[in-house]
Amino acid sequence: MNAVTELLAGWMPGQRWFGGKGREWADVTAEGFLLDQSDPVLSVHRVRVTYKDGATETYLVPLSWRESPVEELSSAFIGAVADPHGGENYAYDAMRDRDATVPWLTHLVAASTVGPMRFHPAGVAYIPEGLPGDILSTEQSNTSLVYGETAILKLFRRLEPGLNPDVEVHDALRQTENPHIAPLLGYVEIDNGPGEEASTVAMLQAFVPNASDGWRLATSSVRDLYAEGDLHADEVGGDFAGESERLGEATASVHRDLTRVLPTEPAERDWYRSLAEQMTSRLEAALAVVPDLAEHADGLRRLYAAVADTDEPVVRQRVHGDLHLGQVLRTASGWIVLDFEGEPARPLAARRELDTPLRDVAGMLRSFDYAARHMLVEQPGDPQRSYRAQEWAERNRQAFWAGYSAASDLQLSAGSALLRAFEADKAVYECVYEARNRPHWLMIPLSSLSRLTSLV
Structure with a gap:
């Protein structure tokens, strides 16, 4: 070495x-x-x-x-x-040395090839050549640099052969001029040798200044509700339902445009059966990690079995894959949807597969539950707070669903077994995550499973 x-x-x-x-x-x-x-x-x-x-x-x-x-x-x-x-x-x-961040944009402007690395400007907007980048402190699986108030560079730390879905989706949506995305300015790839696809290294997007992230806005609304002990969710000054409805409309707009520019296909019976088997398999594995799941297991199995037999029509398409309140920004003009790379832990090929938009809808509905209940972790035995959290979550879930349904091309049913199954599958994943990382938060997904399985 x-x-x-x-x-x-x-x-x-x-x-x-x-x-x-x-x-x-x-x-x-x-x-x-x-x-x-x-x-x-x-x-x-x-x-x-x-x-x-x-x-x-x-x-x-x-x-x-x-x-x-x-x-x-x-x-x-x-x-x-x-x-x-x-x-x-x-x-x-x-990435933390500002003097060393300038060359990324210099090479993008020049469409350079340096060793195995190739730079591809989108050619549609100004790239702030010569500016240094400032690292975002919220880095997780990737690292991002902000260049002034003009552009943001995301470096994909873990490399896999193939075009990253974040680049692919933004590049495709560019031609639709969808107002709910930040335009792609360019991307960088690196060769992997003969016979293998190049890996995406980085992407440059227009930066969205003066924007608020959805999670912070939603949780501020919840805090406002908790502070007003005698008011309902629709009576508090910080009521979030209007924003939730507009977020539903924005999500539907992005899904609709994705069907215009990327492939779609009707789901066949094998897809439903395979989906049910995958959900059941994840449940069985989760039971070994989270014993508290056992009381919900039979209801979850019945819910997943209903997916295998459902006659709900599904047209599979490209979706976000990891949608939640932390993946959206509110600007003065509306909502922006970010980060179309899907779950980073999943293989890249799986993240590029066609899916149903209901997966994204379910992810956002779960996020409303988390926003409402995260403060209950501090006072788990407070019945009034628990009631108010449930009220806030239900109000905003319904508002998002209403906005999405009104703007969507899908024929949606509020009682969709398929949607409930996606929500439940996400909650099972959350149970495993919380058990391993934040055991005191486990109550949040577990309480949601009681609701999701009670209708089976």
Whole structure:
């Protein structure tokens, strides 16, 4: 293992975007090239981690190199590597080194090819060449840089062969001029060698300034309701139902335009059966992790069995795949839907498959439940708060559904067994997540399962 690979192997497990935490490594290799040779030097590395169970993952890590330590970059410092002349070169996380963020846009404007990396400007809007980027503190599986108030670059940390759905969907929607997305300005890909598709490295979008994220707006409304002990959800100044209805309309608009520019096909009987089997399989696996699920298991099995036999018509299409209140922004003119890459933990090929828009609708309905109930975690035994949380959630779920139904081309039924099954499947996933990460939050998805299975 060379010195750079050793540095990266020690640093990566502590990064939020690294998905292999807690897994035992068998091997790690890294290959890199210079993306920019000015000051600081910018290198890009593909780090391939092989785990003891035989699985592999490849991550993208840009590094900036300095000849001496930089005090203001101490939080981004990775380590020092000896140079051939007896000195040392100091490696930093290049996404946190503002001087090292400029070349990304320079190469996009020039449509450069640098080593195995190719830059593709969309050619439709101004790219702020020469500006440094500021990292967003909310990074999760990816890392994002904001360039002034003009553009935002998302770096996809985990690489897989194929076009990332976030780029694919935004590129397709560009021709529809849908007002509920942030336009694509360009993207970057890296070759994987003969016979294999290139991987998407990054995408550049128009930045949406002065916007509020849906989760913060919704939870502020919930706090306003809790503060008014004698008022109903529709009587509080911070009532969110109007926004929920408009969000439903915006979601339907995006789904409708996706059918115009990307493939669709009617679902066949095998799809329903396969869907029911997948949901049942996830339930059985979850029962081993969350024993509290047992009281809902029979109802969930009946609900999933109904999916296999349903006669609800479904036209499969491209969807968001991971829609919730944290994936939408409210601007002065309306709602913007973000991040069409789907669940990052799922294989890229699975995220590009055709699906039903009901998966996205169910994800947003679950998000309203979370927004309403997250403060109950602090006071789980308060019956008044519990009642008010239920009232807020139901009011906003119905408003979103009304907005979506009015603007959608789908024939929707409020009692859809298929929609309830998608909600339940999402809640089962949430139970596993909370049991492993936030056990005190487990009450949120469990309480929703009582509602979803009571109608079966």
